[in-house]
Amino acid sequence: MKSRRETLPYLIEKISILNIKRTNHIYSLLHGKEMIHGMPHEVLRKCGKKNCKCNKGSKHGPYPALSVNRQGSQKIVMIKKADAASVLDCAKRFKHYQQTLARIRRIDKEINHILVKLKMDNTTDYIPV
Ligand SMILES: [Zn+2]
Numbered sequence: 653m654k655s656r657r658e659t660l661p662y663l664i665e666k667i668s669i670l671n672i673k674r675t676n677h678i679y680s681l682l683h684g685k686e687m688i689h690g691m692p693h694e695v696l697r698k699c700g701k702k703n704c705k706c707n708k709g710s711k712h713g714p715y716p717a718l719s720v721n722r723q724g725s726q727k728i729v730m731i732k733k734a735d736a737a738s739v740l741d742c743a744k745r746f747k748h749y750q751q752t753l754a755r756i757r758r759i760d761k762e763i764n765h766i767l768v769k770l771k772m773d774n775t776t777d778y779i780p781v
Pocket residue numbers: 698699700701704705706707712
């Protein structure tokens with residue numbers, strides 16, 4: 653006896669929901685707006701003055717920065733104050749793009765899994781007698 657989760661109508665509904673999500677994800681990437689490589693990041697700093705509060709743990713900042721992956725290692729790139737708003741907007745779009753690509757890959761995997769299951773459920777070998 654098949655459970656409801658294995659029936660064709662259930663799987664068709666599931667695939668169509670995944671397809672709608674996938675299409676929406678793809679369209680959210682087609683904005684054509686500028687992006688900047690790196691994840692938004694905040695940096696706290698010491699200034700080096702002897703009697704400053706930052707020597708007792710209360711550091712300056714947070715200052716806007718980007719965490720950038722270069723050849724496998726993380727680099728922190730400070731953002732100039734004047735550039736902060738536009739750079740962070742561009743970096744947020746980059747982050748969204750990265751996360752959405754990962755979501756699309758997960759959905760592709762799920763769709764593939766269902767299609768392979770349907771293939772196996774409905775395929776037999778032809779054996780002439
Ligand atoms: Zn200080």
